[in-house]
Amino acid sequence: MAANANTNTNTSVKTKVNIKPRKVPALIDRPMSFCPGCGHGIIIRLIAECLEELGQDDNVIFGIGVGCSSLLGGGLETDRLHCSHGRAGAVCTAIKRVNPDNVVISYQGDGDAYSIGIGETTSAAYRNERFTTFVVNNTNYGMTGGQMSNTTMPGQKTTTSPDGRDCTTTGMPLRFPELVASQFDAAAYVARGSVSTPANINKTKTYIKKALEAQLSGEGYSVVEILSSCPTNWGMTAPDAMKHLDQAVTPHFPLGEFKTRANEQREVK
Amino acid sequence: MSKVLTKPQRCKQCGLCVAVCPKKAISFSSEINTAGYLFTVIDDEACIACGICYTTCPDGVYEIPGTK
Ligand SMILES: Cc1ncc(C[n+]2csc(CCOP(=O)(O)OP(=O)(O)O)c2C)c(N)n1
Numbered sequence: 452m453a454a455n456a457n458t459n460t461n462t463s464v465k466t467k468v469n470i471k472p473r474k475v476p477a478l479i480d481r482p483m484s485f486c487p488g489c490g491h492g493i494i495i496r497l498i499a500e501c502l503e504e505l506g507q508d509d510n511v512i513f514g515i516g517v518g519c520s521s522l523l524g525g526g527l528e529t530d531r532l533h534c535s536h537g538r539a540g541a542v543c544t545a546i547k548r549v550n551p552d553n554v555v556i557s558y559q560g561d562g563d564a565y566s567i568g569i570g571e572t573t574s575a576a577y578r579n580e581r582f583t584t585f586v587v588n589n590t591n592y593g594m595t596g597g598q599m600s601n602t603t604m605p606g607q608k609t610t611t612s613p614d615g616r617d618c619t620t621t622g623m624p625l626r627f628p629e630l631v632a633s634q635f636d637a638a639a640y641v642a643r644g645s646v647s648t649p650a651n652i653n654k655t656k657t658y659i660k661k662a663l664e665a666q667l668s669g670e671g672y673s674v675v676e677i678l679s680s681c682p683t684n685w686g687m688t689a690p691d692a693m694k695h696l697d698q699a700v701t702p703h704f705p706l707g708e709f710k711t712r713a714n715e716q717r718e719v720k
Numbered sequence: 721m722s723k724v725l726t727k728p729q730r731c732k733q734c735g736l737c738v739a740v741c742p743k744k745a746i747s748f749s750s751e752i753n754t755a756g757y758l759f760t761v762i763d764d765e766a767c768i769a770c771g772i773c774y775t776t777c778p779d780g781v782y783e784i785p786g787t788k
Pocket residue numbers: 516517518519520536559560561562563564587589591592593594595600
């Protein structure tokens with residue numbers, strides 16, 4: 452829980468137990484229309500908490516992808532542009548170059564960032580653009596009914612791989628953080644988290660915070676992929692989808708930091 | 721004050737918080753909210769204000785007022 456340290460400090464220590472207050476940041480304190488138990492809602496709250504703790508909640512511009520990320524438009528109370536499908540990497544490049552003093556975030560799904568937008572996403576990382584990308588990887592195109600994406604796992608059944616993904620004809624699941632960390636030396640911070648358990652949620656928040664801190668101090672491109680559940684298209688209850696995330700998805704997508712900020716030790720998970 | 725405050729109208733009955741509460745202090749109501757979902761009810765006696773429900777809920781139902 453220490454990872455979620457709230458900026459509020461408790462002045463009264465008269466009570467024996469000191470309980471940390473927790474409140475949804477004003478930036479996203481609105482009803483959202485994600486399906487019940489969808490990981491998107493947890494991830495955007497973590498991002499908003501970090502922005503609030505860094506004093507940037509009034510200084511942020513989002514480039515929002517097409518997909519269930521688009522549902523953020525209804526809940527997020529801040530400057531944002533709903534980008535054409537897959538193009539948030541290009542749009543955020545421009546936003547950040549024109550507004551270098553704003554924190555610029557692209558918020559995208561795996562289909563948006565890695566399938567249709569693989570060119571823009573990779574090119575932004577390649578050029579070491581100074582913004583931060585968060586990719587919600589739920590291994591399918593959630594919004595459109597669960598089609599196969601570039602992160603669909605081998606054998607995973609989707610509406611466009613009804614017999615299970617055949618990787619000999621469709622390719623292996625893309626591991627974008629690993630690609631960035633191994634190929635783009637200038638990148639400032641690269642990690643992959645998960646929202647499967649409270650412990651993983653707290654860990655993911657530390658990754659999100661470091662990615663934003665890297666942007667704030669002008670260190671370069673930062674990206675955090677977050678493994679997330681899609682109970683609706685996976686055909687599971689929300690708690691079962693979280694178990695599935697740990698047991699079936701995470702083995703294909705190792706969690707941890709792939710590139711740490713300068714002067715930080717690499718954390719081995 | 722209760723250890724956990726809730727916004728029952730936001731609950732989507734997903735059950736994530738129920739599954740992770742270490743004190744099994746969360747149950748569902750018998751009535752539905754305006755969206756048609758059963759909503760969560762906290763047993764304040766059993767609750768230890770750990771905040772895990774806040775951490776897990778995707779829909780911003782919870783607030784932990786904490787000690788101020
Ligand atoms: C140019 C274009 N092609 C296709 C679509 C249809 N479409 C909407 S969302 C989406 C995929 C979204 O998947 P992902 O980015 O993984 O987001 P998720 O819903 O899973 O969070 C597609 C193909 C579109 N809106 N525009």
